[in-house]
Amino acid sequence: MRRLISSDSPYEAILGYSRAVVQGDWCFVSGSTGADPLTREIPESLEDQARNTMTTIGAALEQAGFTLNDVVRATYYLTSRDDIERVTPMLGEMFRAIRPAATMLLVSGLIHPRMKIEIEVTAFRG
Numbered sequence: 001m002r003r004l005i006s007s008d009s010p011y012e013a014i015l016g017y018s019r020a021v022v023q024g025d026w027c028f029v030s031g032s033t034g035a036d037p038l039t040r041e042i043p044e045s046l047e048d049q050a051r052n053t054m055t056t057i058g059a060a061l062e063q064a065g066f067t068l069n070d071v072v073r074a075t076y077y078l079t080s081r082d083d084i085e086r087v088t089p090m091l092g093e094m095f096r097a098i099r100p101a102a103t104m105l106l107v108s109g110l111i112h113p114r115m116k117i118e119i120e121v122t123a124f125r126g
Contacts, residue, residue: 005064020060027064027123032056033115042114053119070123076104077118
């Protein structure tokens with residue numbers, strides 16, 4: 001059975017996507033950026049954006065009946081090579097015990113010019 005998870009972002013309807021999709025024992029969380037989940041404001045600091053991103057992901061997983069411990073795959077998108085050294089300790093702290101398969105990509109830009117990070121995850125509860 002397929003279940004769609006929404007974060008009530010206006011972009012979900014505009015772009016035609018779900019924050020997450022649950023299919024059986026799998027949960028696929030869409031790329032999540034650093035906008036504050038409540039105010040939709042984009043903070044200047046990479047660290048604040050990374051925390052907001054993980055808050056959004058955690059909320060989607062929880063709504064779907066999963067936890068961060070169920071994450072088996074993570075993909076990180078950064079807009080600046082200079083940010084790698086600043087964000088990897090935070091990512092390590094969040095995922096050190098879980099150790100999902102992961103990929104980090106540098107991209108020329110995200111959907112909004114102030115966005116510095118986007119993360120998508122896949123979780124499995126088998």
